[in-house]
Amino acid sequence: MFKRLSRKAFTPYGIKDQRALNSLHYDPFFIFGFLVRFYLILFVNPNIHSKWFIPFIKNTLNNFSFDPWSNFLNTGGEVFAFPYGISMVSSYLPLSGLGFVADNLSNNNYFLGLGFRLTSLIFDYGLLISLAILTRNYSNKILLITYWCSPLVLFLTYIHGQLDLIPITLLIGSICLISWNRFRAAALFLALAISAKFSMIIATPLIFIYIQRRKGFGIEIIHFIVFAFIGISLLNLPFLISNGFIEMVLKTREIGRLYSVFIPYGDQLKLYITPIIYLLSLYLVWRLKRITQDLFLIATGLGFFSLLIFIPPAPGWLFWVIPFLVYYQVKSGKDILIIGFLFNLAAILNSLIINSSETYIYFLTYKIGPIDSSLNLNNDFLKNLSFTAQQSLALLVAIRMYIYGLSRNSFYINSNDPVVISFSANNNSLLNDIYMSMNKLIGSKFISKIHASKFINKSNINSYLFYEDSNKKDLIKNNSQINYENAKNFSSNQKFNFTKKNQLSLIARLIKYFKNKLDKSKTDYIFINDDVSLMPSTLKKQIDITLKVFLVEKDKLNEFKNDYLIANTINCIFSPIKSISQNEKLTANNFKNKRFTTYLPIGFLHSQLIRLYISICALHIDTEITKNGQWVKLIFEGEPDQEDIAQIARAIIPKIDDLSLNEAGWQNGYIGLVQILLLSHISEHLQKDQRLKLLNFS
Amino acid sequence: MIKQYLKNKNLTLPKAILFDTDNTLYEYHPANKAAEEAAFLKANNLLGINRKTFFENYQKARLEVKKNLSNTASGHSRLLYFQRLIELLGFRAQLLVALDLEQTFWRTFLANAPLFPGVENLLSYLRQLKIPIGIVTDLTSHIQLRKLTYFGLEDTFDAVVTSEEIGSDKPDKRNFELLLSKLDLPLTSNFWMIGDDPYSDIFGAKKLGAVTFQKIHNGVILGKGEQLPDFSFKNFEDLQALIQNLVKI
Ligand SMILES: [Mg+2]
Numbered sequence: 001m002f003k004r005l006s007r008k009a010f011t012p013y014g015i016k017d018q019r020a021l022n023s024l025h026y027d028p029f030f031i032f033g034f035l036v037r038f039y040l041i042l043f044v045n046p047n048i049h050s051k052w053f054i055p056f057i058k059n060t061l062n063n064f065s066f067d068p069w070s071n072f073l074n075t076g077g078e079v080f081a082f083p084y085g086i087s088m089v090s091s092y093l094p095l096s097g098l099g100f101v102a103d104n105l106s107n108n109n110y111f112l113g114l115g116f117r118l119t120s121l122i123f124d125y126g127l128l129i130s131l132a133i134l135t136r137n138y139s140n141k142i143l144l145i146t147y148w149c150s151p152l153v154l155f156l157t158y159i160h161g162q163l164d165l166i167p168i169t170l171l172i173g174s175i176c177l178i179s180w181n182r183f184r185a186a187a188l189f190l191a192l193a194i195s196a197k198f199s200m201i202i203a204t205p206l207i208f209i210y211i212q213r214r215k216g217f218g219i220e221i222i223h224f225i226v227f228a229f230i231g232i233s234l235l236n237l238p239f240l241i242s243n244g245f246i247e248m249v250l251k252t253r254e255i256g257r258l259y260s261v262f263i264p265y266g267d268q269l270k271l272y273i274t275p276i277i278y279l280l281s282l283y284l285v286w287r288l289k290r291i292t293q294d295l296f297l298i299a300t301g302l303g304f305f306s307l308l309i310f311i312p313p314a315p316g317w318l319f320w321v322i323p324f325l326v327y328y329q330v331k332s333g334k335d336i337l338i339i340g341f342l343f344n345l346a347a348i349l350n351s352l353i354i355n356s357s358e359t360y361i362y363f364l365t366y367k368i369g370p371i372d373s374s375l376n377l378n379n380d381f382l383k384n385l386s387f388t389a390q391q392s393l394a395l396l397v398a399i400r401m402y403i404y405g406l407s408r409n410s411f412y413i414n415s416n417d418p419v420v421i422s423f424s425a426n427n428n429s430l431l432n433d434i435y436m437s438m439n440k441l442i443g444s445k446f447i448s449k450i451h452a453s454k455f456i457n458k459s460n461i462n463s464y465l466f467y468e469d470s471n472k473k474d475l476i477k478n479n480s481q482i483n484y485e486n487a488k489n490f491s492s493n494q495k496f497n498f499t500k501k502n503q504l505s506l507i508a509r510l511i512k513y514f515k516n517k518l519d520k521s522k523t524d525y526i527f528i529n530d531d532v533s534l535m536p537s538t539l540k541k542q543i544d545i546t547l548k549v550f551l552v553e554k555d556k557l558n559e560f561k562n563d564y565l566i567a568n569t570i571n572c573i574f575s576p577i578k579s580i581s582q583n584e585k586l587t588a589n590n591f592k593n594k595r596f597t598t599y600l601p602i603g604f605l606h607s608q609l610i611r612l613y614i615s616i617c618a619l620h621i622d623t624e625i626t627k628n629g630q631w632v633k634l635i636f637e638g639e640p641d642q643e644d645i646a647q648i649a650r651a652i653i654p655k656i657d658d659l660s661l662n663e664a665g666w667q668n669g670y671i672g673l674v675q676i677l678l679l680s681h682i683s684e685h686l687q688k689d690q691r692l693k694l695l696n697f698s
Numbered sequence: 699m700i701k702q703y704l705k706n707k708n709l710t711l712p713k714a715i716l717f718d719t720d721n722t723l724y725e726y727h728p729a730n731k732a733a734e735e736a737a738f739l740k741a742n743n744l745l746g747i748n749r750k751t752f753f754e755n756y757q758k759a760r761l762e763v764k765k766n767l768s769n770t771a772s773g774h775s776r777l778l779y780f781q782r783l784i785e786l787l788g789f790r791a792q793l794l795v796a797l798d799l800e801q802t803f804w805r806t807f808l809a810n811a812p813l814f815p816g817v818e819n820l821l822s823y824l825r826q827l828k829i830p831i832g833i834v835t836d837l838t839s840h841i842q843l844r845k846l847t848y849f850g851l852e853d854t855f856d857a858v859v860t861s862e863e864i865g866s867d868k869p870d871k872r873n874f875e876l877l878l879s880k881l882d883l884p885l886t887s888n889f890w891m892i893g894d895d896p897y898s899d900i901f902g903a904k905k906l907g908a909v910t911f912q913k914i915h916n917g918v919i920l921g922k923g924e925q926l927p928d929f930s931f932k933n934f935e936d937l938q939a940l941i942q943n944l945v946k947i
Contacts, residue, residue: 016812018728611848611852615847616805616848617801644805651809
């Protein structure tokens with residue numbers, strides 16, 4: 001049972017990822033961080049542990065009850081002692097309990113605290129592993145430096161003694177589970193996080209938006225909401241009858257912090273800053289249309305940083321930003337390490353100075369803190385200065401995260417526009433098969449299909465086609481440039497009531513309409529069913545990727561003139577291996593005995609595709625370089641399995657996770673190859689730096 | 699770190715370096731395990747057999763095939779294992795299923811067989827030095843060539859010999875001899891053999907006078923007696939450093 005569960009849980013990794021995770025443990029930075037932690041949990045007993053948490057846990061162990069809070073208050077315990085819910089209590093109980101037994105047996109007063117601190121260490125390690133999973137394509141070393149060896153992490157958890165590590169670990173665990181599409185487990189983790197510390201609830205809307213953006217309003221988000229609701233209810237509702245729970249957990253002073261920064265509006269009204277900042281961060285995440293894990297984590301981190309800037313200092317809250325700061329540092333490499341380190345130091349200094357009464361630090365029996373009592377720095381100006389230093393560094397990190405992490409992220413820039421794909425074929429049923437396969441893979445919710453020619457036949461469509469009157473003039477001007485020669489074949493098999501001039505202007509307008517007006521809706525991809533090479537140049541500029549499919553009796557290499565192969569065009573040619581007799585009909589659906597030919601620009605995709613096709617599918621592939629030396633002609637034979645296609649796609653499209661594809665949507669055979677080609681182009685297009693594009697083509 | 703077990707006169711740059719493939723260039727067992735698991739899931743899906751039945755009969759089929767084809771390339775053929783497995787399970791000649799299981803097996807195997815760190819660097823360094831490099835490996839050519847292609851090493855080696863070409867697995871010395879002749883080298887050349895298996899690789903190549911290096915990692919046990927290698931190493935980086943030192947001399 002356990003084996004099966006663990007296998008299920010670990011399927012998202014291949015051996016490669018597992019090996020990277022294993023190698024983390026041999027890194028000198030890991031060993032260093034571990035030794036420091038080992039020393040700290042053995043010898044440092046944080047003051048807030050002995051003052052608050054340990055008495056609470058000890059009381060719970062002494063008189064076990066399902067309502068530890070009331071129980072504690074009844075024995076005269078302090079109301080601030082343990083403002084955390086049931087999952088925090090149950091996380092800390094087992095090891096503390098063992099320590100408690102050991103203390104009783106040895107007549108000692110040490111092991112209970114040790115067990116308590118050991119629990120923190122386990123969660124700390126869990127957070128490291130979760131972060132390693134989220135940043136698995138990046139440097140382990142930077143992760144270890146910025147998290148495992150972070151002075152702030154060590155200080156907050158092992159010297160200051162904060163417990164915020166636990167809910168944060170559960171939250172990041174939940175995000176990991178979402179990235180593996182395990183929505184029910186993710187919901188339970190979120191519920192555990194919220195029950196550990198109630199203020200985690202502010203992360204919930206962000207996660208909802210993330211799932212909705214990845215999967216639309218489907219079964220996944222329903223599962224998530226239902227399970228989160230059940231989890232939160234089960235973990236919190238039963239305790240609402242407990243007076244102690246209400247007094248200690250719900251009425252915690254943490255919530256009050258959200259309202260303590262405000263702008264006075266006249267004498268009567270206050271404008272609370274934190275809720276405004278929170279709503280702005282929600283909006284920021286909401287605005288991300290095509291969301292990737294990167295964008296989500298950075299936007300969420302940015303939100304938490306902004307909150308941190310506008311709430312009064314509280315060491316626990318510092319922990320909120322740490323995983324996101326680490327993620328951003330790992331992602332952006334070395335250049336932000338110094339700012340991150342300075343932020344660490346400022347935050348430590350600030351916690352030492354401001355929360356002096358709570359931060360006595362003992363090394364063995366030596367009392368080291370707080371700073372102000374030993375150095376006599378109990379000075380308001382200094383406090384303010386140190387606080388300002390921390391906040392300005394936080395602001396600096398937030399600004400950098402916004403500029404470099406978000407607004408210059410090419411995925412973010414490109415996600416504002418839907419990808420426009422023109423697709424055309426000389427065989428309608430083949431075209432339809434390909435379109436349906438893309439539908440299944442991407443999800444029909446995210447696709448709009450324009451059958452351009454059909455649109456024109458529907459006269460009522462004009463009412464919304466001409467929605468944007470301001471553009472009318474431009475279009476008329478553009479129309480005058482249309483090369484009518486090129487447009488000659490355009491309507492060969494269509495019945496039009498309009499002149500050619502009108503058709504083209506209509507299609508151009510349609511694309512504009514979709515591009516401009518559907519931005520805010522969920523359309524990510526527009527498929528235009530028409531041949532782009534016959535479109536006027538103004539229209540071509542709007543098209544991001546062109547897919548042409550030919551079903552021909554024999555491979556027409558010679559007919560492919562070089563100018564026919566324009567950049568961003570995917571040419572797919574289906575042809576029979578043997579020449580067919582005259583009565584025999586070439587059908588689209590039967591790919592047996594057919595071969596598939598495509599052309600790729602030299603240097604893009606082909607060598608990898610060839611290698612993977614041969615090694616994974618064990619099938620044959622022929623290659624030729626075209627006469628002008630710019631294209632590789634690939635001729636595929638044999639029929640790859642659906643699983644082969646999925647595996648090639650995973651290997652060949654580096655950021656495939658960002659596209660949130662439906663794994664079952666991969667097709668077998670040549671349609672699957674068309675999917676790979678198209679998806680590689682889409683992924684390439686989405687990562688392309690738009691500024692470079694402007695440079696090249698303007 | 700490189701450990702030396704036998705005191706050679708003095709180590710010099712070789713005329714050629716021969717590599718084993720499986721469990722030398724990449725770790726074999728995790729890949730094999732993942733692949734067997736995937737084949738089981740497929741068989742479970744197609745034929746509805748449970749885990750216990752599958753693995754028991756798979757072992758049985760494997761042993762039978764190995765017994766019939768002892769020490770030959772085909773003795774490792776997964777297609778034969780699966781074909782026999784299906785027969786043992788009482789399904790008659792389900793050829794498509796056998797082919798499907800084989801394809802599933804190797805597809806998953808490849809996805810889970812990343813090269814050891816440092817292998818690519820070492821190989822391109824050896825090419826720079828113009829030291830001929832070759833592969834001498836058991837199993838059938840088709841899958842071994844697929845593996846090399848998947849690794850992106852399809853045109854890295856100067857020669858490849860699989861035991862299918864000889865009809866007998868290593869340590870049959872004809873494997874090594876054929877590779878040397880493909881490299882146009884006399885049998886008495888100073889060459890190195892790098893492999894994981896004390897019997898097939900180390901013992902086999904020692905008979906031809908090679909300097910032998912055993913790659914040590916999870917589950918690989920150092921050869922003893924006749925099978926004791928001249929050197930053992932854990933990381934390819936270390937091996938490259940050793941060669942770099944020899945170049946300096
Ligand atoms: Mg081997």
